[in-house]
Amino acid sequence: MKRIKMGCTTLSIPAMALGIMRMNQKSVPEAQVAIQAAYDAGINFIDSADIYDGGKSEEIFGQAFSQMQIKREEMFIQSKTGIVPGKRYDFSKEHILHSVDEILERMQLDYLDSLVLHRPDALMDPEEVAEAFDQLQAAGKVRFFGVSNxxxxxxxxxxxxxxxxxxxxxxxxxxxxxxxIDFGMHMNMVDKPSVDRDSQFLDYARLHKVTVQAWSPFQYGMFEGTFIDNDGFPKLNQELQKLADKYEVGKNAIAAAWILRHPANIQMLVGSMNPQHIRDSAKGAKIRLTRQEWYDLYLAAGNYLP
Incomplete structure (x- = not known):
């Protein structure tokens, strides 16, 4: 598994992480198979969130991982907090501290390697968040911090x-x-792709050594479905298959390789609980697409260049 530097540190993390949002749909033995498949492929980074089925995904993970032979220090385990289901966002100190305690209990852990704030809270008080982070770090409950969206x-x-x-x-x-990446290539244009909807964060991340974690790497829309083997995207799947045949992998690996080819050292979050899909996706970390292959995929996905 390709390794990348974590943020501004000298610590290395895998270029892929296993997202466990769908672990609530699995039994404990099935969850263990998924975790083991990821670990064997070099993916020793877990990404979760307290909102995933109201904590059920974390409960299943905790039961599964506690019975496995993988040592805790061999895994980097991250969770997110800040969304109150169906009601609001909440970055208050009280909510953050309480959420972490509940996450640790569900996942049967003594500490999180990373805590990520899940979607911006319009009422965020940065000083209050800072107090919560300091308290969590001082108590040994969280090692590192990040944000999402x-x-x-x-x-x-x-x-x-x-x-x-x-x-x-x-x-x-x-x-x-x-x-x-669209708006950068459509600089000084007036077409739809020229609109910057992400406030140039990818460039900011490269300048300030922030690790971007790419979620929904095989999805179209927000959670509308996967584009892999989807009849609605024939050109893209044709191009994916052509490169999959060339590199002797599956389409997931090529879609993953496309993300990891970007020089920002992005970490990709694999959200599948299918061991075969996990293993195939992991193969993408070993593939370095040519520039032409990268652009061919970009264009096959329905994008265009000025």
């Missing part, structure tokens, strides 16, 4: 009050969600 200004605002460096920002990015 923050724009550049929101990221800067929070960072200005923290004693810790924010390591991550989770952002949607895939062959069918390319806004972070």
């Amino acid at each position: 923050f724009d550049t200004a929101q990221f800067k605002l929070l960072q200005s009050c923290l004693s810790q460096r924010l390591m991550f920002n989770q952002l949607q990015f895939s062959l069918k969600h390319t806004g972070m």
Whole structure:
């Protein structure tokens, strides 16, 4: 598995992480198979969130992982907080501290390697978040911190009050969600792709050594479905299959290789619980697409260049 530097540190993390949002749909033995498949492929990074089925995914993970032979220190385990289901976002100190305690209990852990704030809270008080982060770190409950779906200004605002460096920002990015790179290639144009909807965060991340974590790497829309083997995207699947045949892998590996080919050292979150899909996706970390192959995929996905 390809390794990348975590944020501004010298620590290395795998270029892929296993997202466990769908682990609630699995039995404990099935969850163990998925975790083991990821671990055997070099994916020793877990991404979760307290909102995933109201904590059920974390409960299943906790039961599964506690019975496995993998040592805790061999895994990097991350969770997210800040969304109150169906009601609001909440970055209050009280909510953050309480959520972490509940996450640790569900996942049967003593600490999280990373805590990520899940979607921006319009009522965020950066100083209050800083107090929560300091308390969590001092208590040994969280080692590192990050955010999810923050724009550049929101990221800067929070960072200005923290004693810790924010390591991550989770952002949607895939062959069918390319806004972070579209506007740069359509600079000085007036067409739809020229609109910057991500506040140039990818460039900011490269300048300030923030690790972007790409979620929904095989999805189109938000959660509408996968574009892999989807009849609605014939050109893209034809191109994926052509390269899959060339590199002797599956389409998931090629779609993953496309994300990892970007020089920003993006970490991709694999959300599948299918061991075969996990193993195939992991193979993408070993493939370095040519520039032409990368652009051929970009164009096959329905994008165009000025």
